[in-house]
Amino acid sequence: MESSKTYIAFQPGYYLQEYIEDREISEEELAEKMNVSVQYIKDLINGDAPMTRETSVKLECALGISSGYWLRLEKGYQKRLKLVREENELEKREKPQ
Known part of the structure; x- marks a missing residue:
């Protein structure tokens, strides 16, 4: 997980961990x-x-959860991660040193 002031990006593995913990796998x-x-x-x-x-x-x-679901999570993660990193970079440039 990465975050900025506005965004949080959760990798698909975060949801995978939740799933396997809930089902005790x-x-x-x-x-x-x-x-x-x-x-x-x-x-x-x-x-x-x-x-x-x-x-x-x-x-x-293995789990019966569609491959499309996992790929959509990855795509969403990559989009959100880009936003997080851009915002963090802007904040870093704007901070007085």
Whole structure:
């Protein structure tokens, strides 16, 4: 998650973590269902790995949540992240030193 005065950008992994916690699915179980490493799941949750088409399809198969949902979250995250970073950059330039 990144934020500015006006915006907050939550990566898709934030929502993934909420989902697996609510359904009491472990990261290990999810990794096994998706045929990926546990570290990849951790990276996805922490926003260190992007939500790719391939990952979204694997999540759909593992969790039953459409790949389109995950891809829309990623697209929204990238748009919001751009706004956050632009606003933070403007604020940094406007601050007197």
